[in-house]
Amino acid sequence: MAKICFGIDIGGTTVKIGVLSMEGKFLDKWEITTRTEENGKYILGDIADSLKKYVADKGIDMADVVGAGMGVPGPIKDDGTVLKCANLGWGVFNCAKELSDLLGVPVKAGNDANVAALGEQWQGGGKGHDDLVMVTLGTGVGGGIILGGEIVAGVNGAAGEIGHIHIVAPEDTIGTCGCGNHGCLEQVASATGIVKLAKRLVEETDTPTSLRDLPQITAKDVLDAAKAGDAGAESVVDKMAGYLGDALAAICAVVNPEIIVIGGGVSKAGQYLIDKIQAAFTPNAFHALRDTQFALATLGNDAGMVGAARLVLQ
Amino acid sequence: MAKICFGIDIGGTTVKIGVLSMEGKFLDKWEITTRTEENGKYILGDIADSLKKYVADKGIDMADVVGAGMGVPGPIKDDGTVLKCANLGWGVFNCAKELSDLLGVPVKAGNDANVAALGEQWQGGGKGHDDLVMVTLGTGVGGGIILGGEIVAGVNGAAGEIGHIHIVAPEDTIGTCGCGNHGCLEQVASATGIVKLAKRLVEETDTPTSLRDLPQITAKDVLDAAKAGDAGAESVVDKMAGYLGDALAAICAVVNPEIIVIGGGVSKAGQYLIDKIQAAFTPNAFHALRDTQFALATLGNDAGMVGAARLVLQ
CATH class of the missing domain: 3.30.420.40 (ATPase, nucleotide binding domain)
Known part of the structure; x- marks a missing residue:
């Protein structure tokens, strides 16, 4: 099967999840609610569950998933460490590592505005x-x-x-x-x-x-x-x-x-x-x-x- | 012999020439006059002559010269193409390639203000x-x-x-x-x-x-x-x-x-x-x-x- 990747855009109200080809075309996309309660502790788990269900439903081999990228609404370091994310209730932690552990694929994260700019540069x-x-x-x-x-x-x-x-x-x-x-x-x-x-x-x-x-x-x-x-x-x-x-x-x-x-x-x-x-x-x-x-x-x-x-x- | 490199800073009046260790320490430095006449056609030749004389006088093997970098007072592309250099009389040409042909070592060139910033970042x-x-x-x-x-x-x-x-x-x-x-x-x-x-x-x-x-x-x-x-x-x-x-x-x-x-x-x-x-x-x-x-x-x-x-x- 052709390789695919996930593109995740976390907002204060909804999380947009996309499944894309290596050429940047959408194969699927949907939204889930951003659960900001309890300092946003459920957000990454909800994303992982949603993606795992998708992969299972479609019969996709996780070996064909190159990885997941994630845009978050706050300052973030190159290694995936969120510095502060008031909208989500997040403090300082490595959100890329945490989602990677949940999904079992490489994850990279960036600030949402920067990530949107990268999207427009790549395909827009x-x-x-x-x-x-x-x-x-x-x-x-x-x-x-x-x-x-x-x-x-x-x-x-x-x-x-x-x-x-x-x-x-x-x-x-x-x-x-x-x-x-x-x-x-x-x-x-x-x-x-x-x-x-x-x-x-x-x-x-x-x-x-x-x-x-x-x-x-x-x-x-x-x-x-x-x-x-x-x-x-x-x-x-x-x-x-x-x-x-x-x-x-x-x-x-x-x-x-x-x-x-x-x-x-x-x-x-x-x-x-x-x-x-x-x-x-x-x-x-x-x-x-x-x-x-x-x-x-x-x-x-x-x-x-x-x-x-x-x-x-x- | 230890490897060395040349650092050249071309100004409108003088060219500053430095011989540096790989760790960025000066081994020697001197200046020559910038001959801006005839659209600056002698400048790179003068630099090459001065460096070749230095190398010969010191008995340096050119194989130990890693290369030469050059700062020029005008806009310049990454490949060494000067876009305009009014102070020197230069039009559009690849000054890095020309000096490289004269010296027989790799040459890279950048705008003088940018190159000075790089110097302060490296050693200043x-x-x-x-x-x-x-x-x-x-x-x-x-x-x-x-x-x-x-x-x-x-x-x-x-x-x-x-x-x-x-x-x-x-x-x-x-x-x-x-x-x-x-x-x-x-x-x-x-x-x-x-x-x-x-x-x-x-x-x-x-x-x-x-x-x-x-x-x-x-x-x-x-x-x-x-x-x-x-x-x-x-x-x-x-x-x-x-x-x-x-x-x-x-x-x-x-x-x-x-x-x-x-x-x-x-x-x-x-x-x-x-x-x-x-x-x-x-x-x-x-x-x-x-x-x-x-x-x-x-x-x-x-x-x-x-x-x-x-x-x-x-």
Whole structure:
């Protein structure tokens, strides 16, 4: 039978489990609930049970399973040691070794944002490029740096934490970032940040905007209104894209990647958003960085599973 | 005889040539003039002649020469192809291959700032650390990123160009950066930048400062006055260190190194400057980055030769 591998993406609510070919194609995928009770002590056992049942049901020989990769929502060292994982209730322990002992196959683990970046590099928006920066614009702003086809994890597992680059001018900073700082990129470039900027526009200015008529504003509302020509909404997008483009120019001055891949829920705004970000990036980027390519992520919620599988194949 | 290697650091005025042991200790070093006439066509030949004469004079068997590394002042690809080297008059060609053909030993080449960073990582202020960011504060601001003991060159050879991170607020930006942009870190954090900020203080404010009495102001004057308690000079250093600390916090959010090594002429201000930079870094850095170490470079002008030698030993 052909060799296969498992790609596991552990989130605070569900664990996504994928079975992939060596070429990175899905053979199967499903989700199980993340049981975070009792400091998340059941999570790895539940994953192992689910995979063992799958293997038994399908009549798969475990000798054909090359290994399992796993993305976890927190800082993690190359050897699989989780440093802290508040969402799961996990303290410090080697999650890769523990799952490997349960499954009897090699396991590698990485930070979920980094692993998703690796997925996009292998099979998604960054396919064909060894050096890539990925930005995930969701509730927060995550990031992943891939150089030479491998994750840059950093000595504390904090490489690619680009949502916490301190870049926002005091006049555009609203409240405190989740990390405790002020002026983090995440405060303006995440879905949450876009909504905050839009609410400030509605509540603190007389700028005409269709957003004023909405009972509740979402990031999608803002981007849709901007695309439809609403100047007020566009000013919010320009501010968000301005800071993001400037931060990306700084990131490129550090690692000079071939391509920047933009993912996360906010990236559903598509090429319109890419154009806005690129318009801010280009004038602020060092001349040798101006031909950096931009692309949309293509794997969506599958990126973590694909990247996790890649991790164990490296 | 024990194996040896050559470390070559090509500058716009002189070429520094070092002969090093495999452990990175100097056995000999000297300089020759950089002949930039006729698009720098004599430079590599001059280096080869100088090394061949040395080898002959010392009775060294070329079989004991492991190879030569070379730092060049411009963007360069991993295979040794110079992309542009205005200071030397060089266009696009493979300088490593050409010197290798002349010498008959393996040659590797890298950007001079990156190679100096590798030297500090191997034998200098970053010794014992595999993941390092080096900042060189001289006439400009250079940088080098070392991850896993290897240079991060970037797809266009522009990784580590941290002097051109766009970070300076419009009110602190004086004129245009050498790269054509405005607001580059180099415009405030280089020796030139410090002098510009100090001149602005003297010419455009009534702030009492001893700098006002000097016929000409150097960066050293500013740092010495600040150390001696001159509040005006200290405000200049605080501004410079503020932007530098903020940029370093952003750089660490990208690659999360173990240590930041500060070199270049301005770094002669020593621990006083490190303390100022760190005071700006810490509040702006993501919490997982706050224990990043800071150190002074220790190799001075030898860093390029040491790093070049390291390059060919990797």
